């Protein structure tokens with residue numbers, strides 16, 4: 107393999123990683139919709155609502171997908187999940203995970 111080919115593969119891998127890295131700023135913007143119930147800092151004001159601060163990324167993503175596909179149902183939360191794209195889910199999950 108030529109050096110340029112190796113470099114080319116390396117660069118495309120880098121681009122691939124960047125494209126799929128969660129965007130915390132975008133996640134923060136999406137989280138503004140969630141703040142009413144889950145709190146701006148990820149700590150819910152109402153004891154019946156779950157805290158999301160520091161929660162695992164994979165867990166948050168899985169729960170949001172479950173609310174979307176109806177495997178998990180809640181009259182407050184299910185409609186909230188419907189509006190989220192796959193990117194929104196990845197970004198907002200990373201954002202809540204980053205909160206203490």
Ligand code: HEC
Nearest residue numbers: 136139140142143155156166169170179180182183186198
């Ligand atoms: C109107 C209030 C409300 C809003 C707004 C809201 N949620 Fe929720 N959310 C809830 C409630 C209530 C639950 C608990 C549902 C249950 O008991 O099954 C929940 C549960 C969740 C869970 C599962 C937590 C766990 O520990 O299993 C996640 C993840 C979540 N919400 C994310 C979000 C995100 C992301 C947003 C913003 C896009 C959002 N929520 C907006 C009320 C809300």
